[in-house]
Amino acid sequence: MRLLTYRLKDTNDTYQVGLLKDEHIYPVEALKPYVTDEVVKSSITSDPELFYRQLPSLSALKIALEKVPETAGINKALIEFGPVVTRPSKIICVGVNYLDHVKEMGHDVPKLPVLFSKFPNALIGHNADIMGVAKSNQLDYEVELACVIGKTCTEVSESEALDYILGYTIANDISARDLQKRTPQWLQGKTLDKSTPVGPVIVTTDELNDASQLAIKSTINGEVRQISSTNQLIFDIPTLIAFISNLITLEPGDLILTGTPHGVGFAESPPRLLQSGDEVVCEIEGIGKLSNSVG
Known part of the structure; x- marks a missing residue:
């Protein structure tokens, strides 16, 4: 469904x-x-x-x-x-989780998942305007597969982790790179008001039961910028759910953004960042297209 x-x-x-x-x-x-x-x-x-x-x-x-x-x-x-989940209790994001993205950003390959959070104020839906250009001149796009938790999840194993997923959606983890990079902690660059599209739908696991081999890409004004597959995740979805749920209890409606592949604008030379009026389309096989303009 x-x-x-x-x-x-x-x-x-x-x-x-x-x-x-x-x-x-x-x-x-x-x-x-x-x-x-x-x-x-x-x-x-x-x-x-x-x-x-x-x-x-x-x-x-x-x-x-x-x-x-x-x-x-x-x-x-x-x-x-609207955002597919309007006010999740938690939005957990995973950084540097595609090997090619790790290399382009100059990070070491993480030994454990790199976690940060967003808040519900950041969420917008399909076709809504991405806000943030008034606060940052370095807005960047990041197409991501997102999991939606379907039942309370505490200290689960990797083998049982997928049983706790309601379904999957698309997220665009818009990042204000200038705000993100000005301190060691990324939060301020990751959760600006009305900056993170999620949608357009949640595809439940009865229809999409294997998210480990999905094509994923983003385009800006029709130009392909990111193209990869979810089989390139450093930490796969069962690993992430087991790792996170052994730290904090996940609840129904919580979102996990699993990371973005290479091709982000900040990593290009010179950087190719979002401008007002740009159209950003994020696409994941089996889910559809999430389209938004920059306000």
Whole structure:
């Protein structure tokens, strides 16, 4: 299935959870009449914050989605995408996790995952404007595969780690390199308001059950800048989930951004960084395209 957060265009409505099928968006509330299990039905909510905390049975939602009439759907052209998870309790990011990116940035190959965090204020959705040029003149793009946690995850092993994933989405880990580099700690350059697109959808693991061999790329104004595969991760997804969950408890809706491949603008000579008006497209096989303009 393909989950998303949306609201109708040109409104100030709150975002709600929907499912994408055949270019139509189906509000999760519209599926309730087609769910027979009363416990599952009671757990369905359109509130993005609550939805992931009390995640209903995905198999029940999938069955209901096949039964709901097309008239209950909304044409995709009429909606505004929100960040796929609006307020996750944690956004954990992994730095220097592709070998070619380690080399281009002049880092040593890490012996353990390099972790940093973002905050929900940074998140935006598909087609939203990336903000930050007013605070930084060195905005950089970073296409990344992101995992969405589906159930509480504490001290899990690598062999069981994938069982805790709800699905996968695309993230653009926009980095303000001038702010990032002015201290040893990266946080200030990583979580500017409305700077990190995530979306357009979460592809659940029933549809995408192996994220270890996915093509990944980014383009700026149509020019390919990054192109690689998730098989180039230094620390793969089971390793990351096991490592992180042995430090902190992961909760439903938490995001893990797994790192970016080579080709970032800051590493070029001279640097080729984002400018106002640039169109950034991040693409991952099996998920789709995440498109945003720089505001």
